[in-house]
Amino acid sequence: MRHWRSTAALLAILAPAACAPRGTRVPTVPVVVIGDTARPAPRDTGVIAPSPPRPTPPAPGNVPPVANATAVRVGLIVDTSAVEITSAGDFAVHTEDGREIGRLRGGQTVSFRDVGSTITMESRGGPAGSAMQPPSQAAGVGLRPPLVVRPASAGGTLTVRNAPYRGELRIQQAAGGGLTVVNRLDMETYLLGVVPREIGRFDLDIYEAIKAQAVAARTYAVTYLGRRQQQGFDVYATVEDQVYGGAAAENETVNRAVRETAGEILTYNGQPITAYYHSTCAGRTAAIDEVWNNAPVPYLVSVRDVDANGQAYDRSSSRYRWEERWTHEQMVNILNRTLADSLQNRRITRIEDMRVLERTPSERVRRLRITTDAGSFHVGRDRVRWILPPNRGGILNSSKFDINVVRRGSQVTDIIAEGGGWGHGIGMCQVGAMGRARAGQDYRTILRTYYPGTEIRKSY
Template sequence: MRRWRSAAAVLALLAPAACAPRGARVPTVPVVVIRDTVATRPPPRDTVVITPTQPTNPPPAANATAVRVGLIVDTSAVEVTSTGDFTVHTEDGRELGRLRGGQTLAFRDAGSTVTMESRGGPAGSAMQPPAGVAGAGLRPPLIVRPAAAGGTLSVRGNAYRGELRIQQATGGGLTVVNRLDMETYLLGVVPREIGRFELDIYEAIKAQAVAARTYAVTYLGRRQQQGFDVYATTEDQVYGGAGAENETVNRAVRETAGEILTYGGQPITAYYHSTCAGQTAAIDEVWNNPPVPYLVSVRDVDPSGQAYDRVSSRFSWTERWTHEQMVNVLNRSLADSLRGRRITRIEDMRVLERTPSGRVRAMRITTDAGSFTVGKDRVRWFLVPIRNGSPTGILNSSKFDVSLTRGGGRVTEVVATGGGWGHGIGMCQVGAMGRARAGQDYRTILRTYYPGTEIRKAY
């Protein structure tokens, strides 16, 4: 049986001495990376989603703290299946039913209660709950568990270890939470975040495991009002469940079990990103946050002066817009500032000021509808790239320059030439890979990207 410590126990273990220095806390707010047009809040790291091979032997996770992952938030109905037998319980442990592998358990929001029914499976395998339970209104949360140790449960085609909690969402509807131990959670996070599994970058995978564990520990209890700790998306860390697991990652997680980064005895906020183009950014360069002693700009080059992340496909990039495309982009991204006006002509665009790491601190956009100054990481939401003829996503990074092509006295094209992918704060994932290939171990990698921190055992 796994033993799950509470979040309070983990934080108590890490309590610093009374006079120990402490890193500044970064406010946490949910962010949707793709859907937001104009960002007023800092986004999380950019990630690369992959499909790794399925491992056969996940590592044990005894003594690890529990983590609650918000898989689906505010839905009217959800279905749970499993290849093996599974059970459903009330929160106080009363068993409501047992289902055979291949059956489906369907939950539907009914206001303050939940309806539940089973269907499918072999003949004669229908759920047999206590009298009056099936189809009746049940008080959430309801808890679904695999009947056998090591079993998985599937929601919307993805398999998950641990248990699923069907609970009421804060604003109504149902929320599906995957509760499992921290180490097993990491098996589904690290593959989705690091994206590669070659042994020559093994120390970078270990560094990613420690950073991801630290991030999760820091977020325990932060979303208590919503009934979980972290989202399963880029709003926190991308979590793929059991289907994302990989043998190499399993070993890296096992070998760093319980290890987190601390500053002054406290878990740090371990931001990371894909590509820094040779230099990471301090947090106050990118977002409107106070300086943090371990989230500072780091020059990320080898002894020859070559950037460790130079192999990244986003190390350097170029985005182009026709005048018409940029007008459409700006009318959408500047809508709140335009207040009903429309841009029909771009007159000028230029970078006014840069941060010490070379990112845009302030940029002025001059149009026939007025002049607008944007900057820091929010600029990525204003200059939205064009994909298949439509504005999509956000700009790769805020480390870029802009140039205008003119014809007949008018702007005809806008070109952004830059480097990097992501906000640039904390660990550079592709840079960490380069450092691993150069022979650095994961402790050296982490100390480089988070200076002044220490690796300590949380459990």
């Protein structure tokens, strides 16, 4: 048994699909305190306060939209030569100043193509007699970007690459040439397409975890407003920021959780926090300075994520414990690729040893030594996940692992990593939040635990 392992049982369920990465910018946002601010959980003590009664499940039915919600710009497609947009209902193309230059019927498709400093557009399909109006715009006349596509009805959607999106789509030129498609919509509607993709499960017994995810995702997005101003949007629609599935991802339970927490964000000293989160922490989250070369952050500290019996709240995750195995030949090929910058035209032909030399307080790898016939290399922190990718592709699940080098005589034959967790380990543990919700904790308790010293406040 390795020294960082717990004795909790492994129960396999699907864990959330993505996690929010790093960021730096923290804009000023007006806030108003909601109700009483509870005392933050003690730092890194693992002491669990008595659980409140299990929250009442939401009643069925629609929740009214939120007024005055902040707008967010999502980069759906970045740097493409052409793009097609369609809709089930009528829609129109406008210039940036609001002038309508093309009106289309439901079922038609409008194509945009980059031609240097301008964009051409043309329509096709749809019912008879439904050509784009005015017809002159369908002949390939160059138009100055950006162009804005809007559905005719307030509840309409626009479809790009087979996925429907609410709000409007802006067709603009990418910084390096080509076209970028940006979905501009209000923050609350954006979250309806983010939270389902990030939390991954919609059972009512984890409803408070869904609300916690809504607040964390909203806070993350608020903090990143203007982050990519030069690219013309705020956040990517991928794991580069938060996974966004548009209208197709929406779920009634999640919709209610988003609406019931409308406008709520996490703050520290009155400012929005950078609300990192991840799938599975294997019983203990990581401080930001353990994982990345960042200065310590008072609310992104290591938290022992176990119940009163010492059982990890995220033990139900499919990646609570995991194993990866490589043959010597596979690892040689991997290292020649992932260590290429350090090798400086040398080639590895033999791996002699791999050993963890130093660990962080949350038992993640701080320094790993790889000894080869081309020299010794030291890697650590979150970078090690890219240096030792699994054979199936992607990156290593986490930096919380042990290395076992298998030998036949003096020759290395296999390398085995036995680890726990999924993601960088910073901030809220999503599967841990689910376990806390099942234990009766409400979303405020969950968030205060993972982000000590923070307050939940209304941003609008």
